[in-house]
Amino acid sequence: MGLQWMVLTCVVAVETAIVVLLTLPWPRQLKSSIVALVSMIIQPAVSILPFAGFHLLDIHWKNEHRQMCSAEVCTPEELFHYEKSVFKAQRNVILCVLSCLLYWCICCVCKYQQEVRGLEEAEKRLKNQ
Template identity: 55%
Template sequence: MALQWIILTYVVAAEAAVALLLTLPAPNVLKFRIVSLVSLILQPAIGIVPFAAFQLLDIYWKNEHRMMCTSETCTATERDRYEKAIYKSQRNVILCAAGCFLYWCVYRLCNYYKEIQRLEEVVKKKKEE
């Protein structure tokens, strides 16, 4: 069970690093090479979205079927275990949302830089005429 969350954590960290790399100032030649490399990786990386959606469904199902521990019959240990499970599920929801959001950010940044490159080529052609 924990392996899927470790994988998701590493993917989110990699997406954050790529987003940071795309937003750092760099010469245009280097920036466009980085964008072309990241664009090649984006299509297979779309798998993070259904994976995160499946994890969200799993969290929802477990939350609906979790035993409530709010009465006075619960021991302190059971109450602590219940609260820890709630905190872990909240953390995992944030992780799933971050994975989808960062993928979208990287996708939009790549499209933005590609559009800039296309517009620069149009301006260059107009100047040559």
């Protein structure tokens, strides 16, 4: 299971880098090349959404069926392990939500950039007429 969380962490890092690349002020030609490349990658990358959704469901199920541990019942070591598992689950939820949110941001930024490029081309055509 640790490998899956490592993959999700890497996906979040790559998505963050893509968002930064898309939002930096580049020259028009370079910007359109970056947007075109990312637009081609968006469709296959949609598989991250069900991957993250499945893991969210898994975390929820494990949280519902986790044995509670309080200071009166558990030893300090058991309490430490319980709290550690809760913190790991919270971190994993943040990773899942962040991966979906960043994917949505990439889609929106690409769509916005393509609309801007289309409007610029239409403005050019109108000026030439």
